[in-house]
């Protein structure tokens with residue numbers, strides 16, 4: 139018996155007043171799989187991920203988490219999902235420790251787990267710092283820590299490294315690589331950086347203007363055409379534009 | 384057991400709320416320092432000054448000052464300083480509020496120019512005119528730049544004054560006359576409960592509740608939403624009711640503390656005491672908090688733009704602050720406006736608190752306002768929650 143998918147997205151649409159943000163996307167994520175959603179600004183990554191997170195509702199199509207739709211199963215599904223939103227600002231005058239403690243309490247978790255997470259994301263030294271005083275990289279690590287606090291089976295990260303310098307970015311990659319080794323958590327991460335997609339995820343989904351252009355492993359994506367060296371080349375071949383400005 | 388409580392999400396939410404507030408110096412200032420400073424400022428501004436000086440423009444081509452001192456033991460001495468200036472300059476001074484009456488010298492005597500809608504100008508006119516009318520215009524002209532005069536001697540003996548200006552300097556006889564006259568007419572009321580500060584303090588308490596709920600709850604929610612923090616929190620198993628309960632509880636406790644400090648200050652600085660029923664006051668205070676919490680949550684239910692929230696709150700709070708009789712009685716407004724002003728939540732709260740503080744009211748007088756305020760809060764809260772945008 140093959141394992142059942144943790145996330146199933148079937149033909150999902152979502153539009154805002156004048157923008158069709160997501161236009162017929164289907165995705166299947168298996169246990170332990172790390173998937174990157176790669177696409178330029180406005181591609182619809184956040185909209186898609188937030189629909190999977192149950193924060194936004196699709197206009198059309200179906201989303202199932204662990205085989206269950208969001209409707210009627212919210213309480214149960216929230217327990218097993220960890221996530222970080224694009225650009226969340228936390229309570230400014232609360233310390234790193236207190237912030238983790240607060241989010242831990244939402245899952246009924248105590249100090250012990252907070253200590254583990256502080257260690258995991260390397261913020262022990264910043265435990266007493268107010269979140270407003272954290273650097274960009276530290277704030278992203280805090281966001282990751284909050285996402286991991288409940289030992290989620292499904293991790294959904296929206297641009298976890300955007301705006302960070304290469305070092306800070308690598309620190310986050312390191313945390314995620316360790317997670318991959320040590321657990322069977324599944325992950326979807328959105329990114330503009332092809333390097334990030336390559337480094338962390340076996341499955342890469344290229345998305346633009348609300349549609350999936352291509353998906354597969356690095357070899358699948360680049361293998362067919364010898365002239366393509368990188369995902370950037372592939373993106374240009376697919377759209378005529380570059381992934382980065 | 385202790386750990387169970389500490390790990391409880393409601394407890395952690397309350398803790399986070401408290402820590403956040405205590406660590407923000409601005410919150411403490413606006414909540415506690417500001418109403419007290421305002422009471423001190425207004426309390427002093429409107430407390431009777433024993434020596435008051437009223438500036439009056441005397442339209443003249445010359446420059447100089449002519450002073451008339453009105454001695455009065457009970458009302459305090461009043462000096463009318465007639466400052467000579469041309470008409471244009473007088474208009475400038477009027478606009479600036481430096482003078483509120485201008486006097487011209489005509490053939491048939493003095494003419495007084497002022498805005499009859501300005502009670503302060505009326506007072507200047509009413510008190511000064513009878514005295515000034517006794518002084519011949521040529522005296523004012525001749526004595527340009529002269530110092531203080533006692534009008535008493537002039538009234539008593541105008542003839543001597545024109546002949547011997549020096550004799551006007553003192554005239555105990557007249558002073559006695561004046562104080563004797565006012566002794567029969569004026570009874571000085573400084574009984575607690577009738578001073579301006581007695582009017583002001585209950586209003587400040589009501590206003591504090593309004594601002595604290597609208598900003599501390601309403602704006603706070605919008606800010607949390609705009610930071611995407613609200614969205615992040617509801618993407619966990621956090622119970623939404625816990626979030627609201629924590630926020631409202633902390634706000635209520637802070638409002639109680641702020642009110643107690645203000646009352647304590649009013650007692651120490653101005654000897655203000657609560658004349659009426661304290662349980663009735665507590666119920667009314669709670670009802671006011673419910674009303675404004677409901678309104679705050681209603682205002683914050685949808686928008687995630689702090690600028691819009693800012694505008695909403697100002698649009699709701701500013702008119703009430705002016706209309707509801709916080710700084711001056713709303714009976715100054717025209718009669719037709721009173722039935723519109725009285726049902727405003729801030730009016731109800733301020734009137735209720737005031738009646739308990741200074742009129743010795745109890746449940747009989749405040750039960751209905753308390754009930755209406757509670758219902759107002761419940762209605763706004765329910766509608767707000769129905770429309771509430773969590774993400």
Ligand SMILES: Nc1ncnc2c1ncn2[C@@H]1O[C@H](COP(=O)(O)OP(=O)(O)OP(=O)(O)O)[C@@H](O)[C@H]1O
Pocket residue numbers: 154155157158159177178179180181182183184185186224
């Ligand atoms: N709440 C909204 N109201 C209106 N339009 C929206 C809303 N959310 C997203 N959009 C639009 O939908 C499109 C997709 O937006 P989305 O945020 O999903 O893109 P994205 O791939 O996450 O982009 P980025 O890389 O910049 O984060 C954009 O054109 C955006 O302007």
Ligand SMILES: [Mg+2]
Pocket residue numbers: 183184185224296
């Ligand atoms: Mg995005």
